[in-house]
Amino acid sequence: MTGLTVAVAADNAGVRLKNSLAELLGGDHRVADVLDFGVPDEADDRAYPRLALTAAEAIARGEAERGVLICGTGIGMCISANKVDGVRATVAHDSYSVERSIKSNDCQILTMGSRVIGPELAKRLVTEWIGYTFDPTSASAAKVAYITDYEHHHSTSAASGR
Numbered sequence: 684m685t686g687l688t689v690a691v692a693a694d695n696a697g698v699r700l701k702n703s704l705a706e707l708l709g710g711d712h713r714v715a716d717v718l719d720f721g722v723p724d725e726a727d728d729r730a731y732p733r734l735a736l737t738a739a740e741a742i743a744r745g746e747a748e749r750g751v752l753i754c755g756t757g758i759g760m761c762i763s764a765n766k767v768d769g770v771r772a773t774v775a776h777d778s779y780s781v782e783r784s785i786k787s788n789d790c791q792i793l794t795m796g797s798r799v800i801g802p803e804l805a806k807r808l809v810t811e812w813i814g815y816t817f818d819p820t821s822a823s824a825a826k827v828a829y830i831t832d833y834e835h836h837h838s839t840s841a842a843s844g845r
């Protein structure tokens with residue numbers, strides 16, 4: 684596996700955890716590069732959607748394969764990132780969901796809440812998450828393709844099919 688480029692971003696509620704995860708990722712041999720989209724510190728009060736959309740758009744353009752986005756709950760970052768075509772983001776604070784977010788859903792983005800999870804568990808989960816890969820030949824691939832297809836066609840009748 685060649686090294687991953689991982690985008691990170693947080694609002695001021697999540698910046699401390701984001702900075703510590705960026706440092707962790709920067710020292711991981713499986714990571715080639717970490718792109719930090721901010722905020723740099725707690726004094727920067729840019730709202731979470733701006734940070735999430737900037738990072739998610741970079742992923743959609745192929746500038747990074749993965750992203751870790753942190754806010755107070757992870758929820759706002761997740762909602763915002765999922766507005767970008769081609770991006771699949773999830774909030775996850777447990778090992779099983781982190782694994783399945785890759786293996787079932789091919790999510791590029793993991794979001795976490797700094798007010799929900801402790802820093803050591805967050806680091807452990809991100810370390811696990813980096814090691815998972817999506818298998819495009821798996822039974823899950825057609826389900827993910829269904830989502831992508833809907834995105835491409837913006838079909839209003841998708842829910843009526845299987």
Ligand SMILES: O=C(CO)[C@H](O)COP(=O)(O)O
Pocket residue numbers: 694696697731754755756757758759760
């Ligand atoms: O958690 C957040 C958004 O999901 C964010 O860090 C805080 O948002 P707020 O409660 O609207 O200030």
